[in-house]
Amino acid sequence: MLADTPGARTEGASFYAASVAQRWLERAANEEVGRHGGSKSAILAGYRRRLDAGEPLQYVLGSWQFRWLELHVDDRALIPRPETELIVDLILTELGDNRSGKVLELGTGSGAIAASLAFECPDLLVVATDSSADALALAEMNLVNHGLDDRVTLRLGDWWEAVDSDERFRLICSNPPYIAEDEWLKLDPVVRDWEPPGALVAGSTGLECYQVIFGKAHRYLEEGHGAIVVEIGASQGSDVQRIAVAAGFDDVSVKQDLVGRDRFVVARR
Ligand SMILES: C[S@@+](CC[C@H](N)C(=O)[O-])C[C@H]1O[C@@H](n2cnc3c(N)ncnc32)[C@H](O)[C@@H]1O
Structure with missing residues (x-):
C-alpha cells in the first residue's frame, strides 16, 4: 500500500499539491480563453513552459488568494505568503x-x-x-x-x-x-x-x-x-x-x- 511505503506521506502530499495546482492552472486557462479566446491546450502548454523554467506557480496563475481577497500577483512584487x-x-x-x-x-x-x-x-x-x-x-x-x-x-x-x-x-x-x-x-x-x-x-x-x-x-x-x-x-x-x-x-x-x-x-x- 502507498501509505506503508517510506516517504509515502511526502509523495502523497506532493501528488495532492500537483493535482490542486493542475486544477488552478485549468481554471486560469479557462478564464484566459474567456477573456481573449485562443486554444486552452496552447495556453496550458505556455504555463507548463513557464513552470519548467522555474517561475513560481503564483506568477504563472497571475493571481493568488490572501485571506478573503483574490489578488493579482506578478514579478513586480513579492508573492503574499x-x-x-x-x-x-x-x-x-x-x-x-x-x-x-x-x-x-x-x-x-x-x-x-x-x-x-x-x-x-x-x-x-x-x-x-x-x-x-x-x-x-x-x-x-x-x-x-x-x-x-x-x-x-x-x-x-x-x-x-x-x-x-x-x-x-x-x-x-x-x-x-x-x-x-x-x-x-x-x-x-x-x-x-x-x-x-x-x-x-x-x-x-x-x-x-x-x-x-x-x-x-x-x-x-x-x-x-x-x-x-x-x-x-x-x-x-x-x-x-x-x-x-x-x-x-x-x-x-x-x-x-x-x-x-x-x-x-x-x-x-
Ligand atoms: C517582504 S515585502 C512585503 C510585501 C507585502 N507587504 C507582503 O507582505 O506581501 C517588503 C516590501 O518592502 C518594500 N521596500 C523595500 N525597501 C523599502 C524602503 N526603503 N522603503 C519602503 N518600502 C520598501 C519592497 O519593495 C517590498 O514591497
Whole structure:
C-alpha cells in the first residue's frame, strides 16, 4: 500500500499539491480563453513552459488568494505568503473593537495587508507605502479591483520619507525585507531568481529595515498609545525585540506562526 511505503506521506502530499495546482492552472486557462479566446491546450502548454523554467506557480496563475481577497500577483512584487495572513489577525487584535482611524503600512508590495485591513474594517483608513513604483502599480490594481482605493492611499518613498511629518497613526505595520545578503544567495531559486530582491534583502545583517522602522515609529503614533506590528524571520525574535525596546517601546512580545516559529513582533507603548 502507498501509505506503508517510506516517504509515502511526502509523495502523497506532493501528488495532492500537483493535482490542486493542475486544477488552478485549468481554471486560469479557462478564464484566459474567456477573456481573449485562443486554444486552452496552447495556453496550458505556455504555463507548463513557464513552470519548467522555474517561475513560481503564483506568477504563472497571475493571481493568488490572501485571506478573503483574490489578488493579482506578478514579478513586480513579492508573492503574499500564507504566514503573512496572520499579521492581519494580530493587527485586528491590537485595534480591538474600535476598528476605525488611520493605520500605516510600510512596504505594501502587492497591497495584500493594506487591502485586507480595508476590506475587513470598513471604517479604517490605510496609508500604504513602498519604495518600488512597480509594486505600487500592482497594489493600485488590487485596490481598484476590490473597490478599496477610496480608503487606502498609496505613497511612493523610502520608509519614513513617504510619510508627512505631522501625520499620526493608531497603528503601524510592516513586513519589511529581512533576509541578510549572504542568506539570499542560499534561497530556493524559485524565490531568488524570480521575486524582486528589493522585497527580500535587507542588508548585511537582515535587521537593517527594523532599525529604520522602529527608529522613528514613535513620532508617527498617536499621542500616548499606539502599536507597531512587524513580520520577522524565524531567528530574529530576540534581535527585533531588542531593537523595539531600544526604540522606547516598553511592552514588546514575539508571536509565533501556525507551525510555532517566531514570526511577528508586537510592540506597544
Ligand atoms: C517582504 S515585502 C512585503 C510585501 C507585502 N507587504 C507582503 O507582505 O506581501 C517588503 C516590501 O518592502 C518594500 N521596500 C523595500 N525597501 C523599502 C524602503 N526603503 N522603503 C519602503 N518600502 C520598501 C519592497 O519593495 C517590498 O514591497
